[in-house]
Amino acid sequence: DVKVTQSSRYLVKRTGEKVFLECVQDMDHENMFWYRQDPGLGLRLIYFSYDVKMKEKGDIPEGYSVSREKKERFSLILESASTNQTSMYLCASRDGTYGYTFGSGTRLTVV
């Protein structure tokens, strides 16, 4: 089974801090994704990557950046955390034919 591992399950950060969320997958998938999930808003795509060093903006990229230096690792960076970035963050990876496999999620609280 594909495993997608997110480094932290719960995270509390202060406003203005730079925050790194890490995601690692073990199945050599080319495509990786970062979503945030909020009540009533569903899953919203922040950024995705289809190859090493390649990235594309999703629907809500403002305030975020990403890094993909190795195929298995896709990092989400909050440049200066704000309270409206308090959310559940979900990483996913996909091979060419199937749906996504999600990580267990990181619940981020910005205070």
Next chain:
Amino acid sequence: QKEVEQNSGPLSVPEGAIASLNCTYSDRGSQSFFWYRQYSGKSPELIMSIYSNGDKEDGRFTAQLNKASQYVSLLIRDSQPSDSATYLCAVRSFSGSARQLTFGSGTQLTVLP
């Protein structure tokens, strides 16, 4: 703007009944369709995928696709309390970026013992 619409629910059914979850999508270029189950506090897990018109069965789950009407549904037969979760519909199109899925906001299902 590609959209995927689901009734948010909550949908309640008694144990043993059939639960019917519906999803409509706006992009006629959509080619691949997925149903995810998400338990409270957990991440979504893929339970069904369907690519062509008609029905696809997997155990107690049946996915139905009608591309002409732009809807996809999920039927859960003999519903169990353990099926209580939020069900997310997801669609992949082959226009624009073919690499991402667009998700509906989910339908919350409660199966009453």
